[in-house]
Amino acid sequence: MALTPRLDLRQSQSLVMTPQLQQAIKLLQLSNMELSVFVEQELEQNPLLERDEGSDAAEPAPTPDASPPAEAPMVDAMPGQSEETPLDLDYENTFTNGGVDESGDGLADWGNRGGRTDFADDTDFEQNFSREISLRDHLQSQLNLDITDPGDRLIALHLMEMLDEAGYLVGDLAQLADVLACPLARIEAVLDRLQRFDPPGLFARSLAECLALQLRDKNRLDPAIQTLLDNLELLARRDMAQLLRLCGVDAEDLAQMIAEIRALNPKPAMAFDSQSAPPITPDVLMRSAPGGGWLVELNSDTLPRVLVNTRYYAKVASATRNKDDKSYLTERFQSANWLVKSLHQRATTILKVASEIVRQQDQFFLKGVQFLKPLVLKDIALEITMHESTVSRVTANKFIATPRGIFELKYFFTQAIAGSDGGESHSAESVRHRIKAMIDQEAPAEVLSDDKIVDMLKTEGVDIARRTVAKYREALHIPSSVQRRRDKMMAM
Numbered sequence: 001m002a003l004t005p006r007l008d009l010r011q012s013q014s015l016v017m018t019p020q021l022q023q024a025i026k027l028l029q030l031s032n033m034e035l036s037v038f039v040e041q042e043l044e045q046n047p048l049l050e051r052d053e054g055s056d057a058a059e060p061a062p063t064p065d066a067s068p069p070a071e072a073p074m075v076d077a078m079p080g081q082s083e084e085t086p087l088d089l090d091y092e093n094t095f096t097n098g099g100v101d102e103s104g105d106g107l108a109d110w111g112n113r114g115g116r117t118d119f120a121d122d123t124d125f126e127q128n129f130s131r132e133i134s135l136r137d138h139l140q141s142q143l144n145l146d147i148t149d150p151g152d153r154l155i156a157l158h159l160m161e162m163l164d165e166a167g168y169l170v171g172d173l174a175q176l177a178d179v180l181a182c183p184l185a186r187i188e189a190v191l192d193r194l195q196r197f198d199p200p201g202l203f204a205r206s207l208a209e210c211l212a213l214q215l216r217d218k219n220r221l222d223p224a225i226q227t228l229l230d231n232l233e234l235l236a237r238r239d240m241a242q243l244l245r246l247c248g249v250d251a252e253d254l255a256q257m258i259a260e261i262r263a264l265n266p267k268p269a270m271a272f273d274s275q276s277a278p279p280i281t282p283d284v285l286m287r288s289a290p291g292g293g294w295l296v297e298l299n300s301d302t303l304p305r306v307l308v309n310t311r312y313y314a315k316v317a318s319a320t321r322n323k324d325d326k327s328y329l330t331e332r333f334q335s336a337n338w339l340v341k342s343l344h345q346r347a348t349t350i351l352k353v354a355s356e357i358v359r360q361q362d363q364f365f366l367k368g369v370q371f372l373k374p375l376v377l378k379d380i381a382l383e384i385t386m387h388e389s390t391v392s393r394v395t396a397n398k399f400i401a402t403p404r405g406i407f408e409l410k411y412f413f414t415q416a417i418a419g420s421d422g423g424e425s426h427s428a429e430s431v432r433h434r435i436k437a438m439i440d441q442e443a444p445a446e447v448l449s450d451d452k453i454v455d456m457l458k459t460e461g462v463d464i465a466r467r468t469v470a471k472y473r474e475a476l477h478i479p480s481s482v483q484r485r486r487d488k489m490m491a492m
Contacts, residue, residue: 020335024342028349028390031397032283032302039304039343048313048329048336052305135167135272136160142197147190155180155190159203167202167269168210201268208232214264224249225257235261238486282401284354284409286365294365296355298347299401306343308336349386353394356383357412364412365402370434372427374416418463426462432472434460439478444488449481 030038043049139160147153162171177184195203200217204210208229215221224247234242244254283302289295313333320326363371377388395409416425435453442448450469457464
């Protein structure tokens with residue numbers, strides 16, 4: 001057969017992700033804060049988009065692809081399943097008391113005695129407002145009083161910049177000596193002076209040094225307690241016999257030293273620059289229905305409301321004659337329509353997934369964590385006829401406010417632990433909760449080992465291995481039975 005070049009025309013189908021579809025999938029997995037930032041950027045870039053503030057100037061685009069703005073629908077937690085959405089793809093103050101003073105003189109006589117008569121409002125009220133003093137301001141005020149040499153003050157300022165948020169000194173002093181071209185001994189001398197600043201414990205290079213600085217400030221840093229600080233790893237392992245031998249003290253003195261150490265602050269800088277964690281804003285709100293069951297709705301405060309200004313589009317399009325300008329307007333119009341549609345579809349998909357999670361975890365909301373069912377993404381995907389990847393994107397960084405608190409949607413997905421004798425499987429989270437409850441209730445004379453916990457769980461119908469119990473116990477930051485027994489004996 002001769003090999004000759006030829007031209008063939010073939011047709012084939014393939015799944016291609018358009019830029020609009022990629023944007024819709026991206027919106028689906030954004031948190032409410034990230035979504036707000038994204039919408040703000042789009043409002044700046046697209047002149048046809050504007051916020052929905054309840055005015056009649058802007059209306060949704062009357063095209064088949066445009067959908068109404070995202071609202072906060074409410075559904076029952078037991079809804080019927082709707083059709084699959086296109087997103088489902090696997091990819092100092094001074095005041096007077098009036099015009100007469102206490103002596104009874106008039107205002108003019110008061111002025112003739114040298115008082116103010118202009119009453120100009122030049123008081124800076126902001127100076128009277130209390131504000132938190134930062135760590136840098138606190139150290140700077142001490143630096144201005146204690147260190148007068150300009151060179152040492154420069155070194156001290158560099159060392160202050162090397163503090164982390166806990167008050168520890170990070171970085172290499174030798175490298176700083178090279179940068180400042182000064183002897184290392186001078187930097188260490190300045191560091192020693194800084195370590196005497198308030199609060200004690202700052203500028204330490206290790207936990208032991210931080211605790212030693214605080215004990216030195218209290219005049220309690222003797223050789224025995226210094227030895228204890230040098231062997232903190234033995235204290236962490238509760239190796240009291242070795243510590244008694246190294247410190248050369250009796251058990252009573254050792255217990256007293258340990259109590260002193262526990263009263264110290266391992267992070268002295270945390271009292272400054274304190275910032276409370278931002279509150280979590282839930283994406284979904286849940287409450288009990290009057291007739292039983294649950295009502296699930298989207299949090300309207302987290303939904304960005306945008307509209308396509310079709311009047312502005314029609315006005316500008318009719319006056320546009322340049323081809324490039326028309327192309328730009330058309331592209332911006334389509335982009336605005338797609339964004340409005342994507343926001344609405346995102347809200348609908350989140351509500352659908354959250355409602356199904358509430359339906360399947362009904363016993364958890366009624367009775368508590370011990371009744372949390374084993375649940376995987378596939379279980380939700382099958383019920384709402386979507387792909388697992390869609391459910392995964394929806395549950396990422398999304399929170400729901402329930403009568404039992406605020407939870408991330410992914411919290412409700414836990415592995416299943418088989419029941420003994422073929423019984424019903426149990427959620428891993430409920431098993432962890434049961435293990436913690438057992439250990440919290442154990443008597444000091446009867447500390448539960450991991451094997452004992454396994455036997456107790458099997459009597460409750462949970463088939464679990466010892467290594468799994470140990471893994472769950474370590475994840476809960478619960479020490480071993482040996483360490484718990486030592487702690488409780490010392491407490492007694």
